[in-house]
Amino acid sequence: MAVTVYTSATPARLLLVDDHPMIRRGLSxxxxxxxxxxxxxxxxxxxxxxxxxxxNNVDLIVLDNNMPIMNGIETLKRIRELDIEGKVLLFTVSDNSKDVQDALEFGVDGYLLKDMEPEDIIKxxxxxxRDELVISPSLAPILAQAMRKPAKNESNYDPHYRELQVVQMIAEGLSNKMIGNKLGIAESTVKVHVKHILGKVGLRTRVEAAVWAVSQHKKS
Structure with missing residues (x-):
């Protein structure tokens, strides 16, 4: 399917998926x-x-999680299996750690709780x-735990384990190029991992990520 380039002149197309009509109406x-x-x-x-x-093609799919027939996590997984174009936002009341980790595993682009302010939803x-990963700030502890969890099989590529490797190397003071050389991946790929890491734990700079990584290591 063709991917629409998101610009201010081309409104992004959204699909709202929720079993509560009032929620859909409010968002709409x-x-x-x-x-x-x-x-x-x-x-x-x-x-x-x-x-x-x-x-139909859309740019963003906004999913509730607690739905009959097929819940949000199951829908996200199916969307990825079918290689359907479009970003996916889980917009839910569930702050269950397994739901959050499953959503990340299946490649969610955002996980937001429904108690947020309307203007923040738009932002x-x-x-x-714009290809940024967004997570409700209150879920940061769950994300930190997920990032510290070792991969079940390190011989297989696991994006969360790779992000853990990257954040540990950031804490050691390595540049993106040096990290790429050590892991055998492109510098541009390292930059993507760094962007995801910063977004997951609500940080803005590599220095903050390094400090965060050191503090998590001390706790573990």
Whole structure:
């Protein structure tokens, strides 16, 4: 499928997936006030969403997690299996650590809790559309635990284990180029990992990431 380039002149197309019509209506009304995003479809559950996505292209899929027939995590996994284009945001009340870690494992682009302010929802949706990973700040401890968890099989590529390697090397003072050389990956790939790491734990700079990594090592 063709991917739409997100620009201010081309409103991003959104699919809202939630089994509560009032939630969908509230989000739709909120987003209708913005000229750079447009709700083009709605679904009551994950299966309806998959059916829609097999015939329509969207830029962002906003998923609730607790839905009948197919919940948000299952829907995210199915979207990735089918190689459906579009970013995915889990917008839910669930702060369950397994849900968060499963969502990250299946390549979610954002995980936000429904208790956030409306203006922050808009800001984070725009961040996702700019290829930034967004996570509710209150979930940082869960993310820290996930990043410290070793890979089950280090011989297989695991993005979370790789991010752990990168953040440890940042703490050692290595540059992106040096990290790439040590891990046998491109410097540009290291930059992507660094961006994801900063986004996951709510940090802004490599220095903050290094300090965070050292503090987590002391706790473990």
């Amino acid at each position: 009304d909120l987003l209708s006030l913005e000229n750079d995003v447009k709700v083009v479809g709605e679904a009551n559950n994950g299966q309806e969403a998959i059916n829609y996505l097999q015939h 984070d949706i725009r961040k996702i559309l």
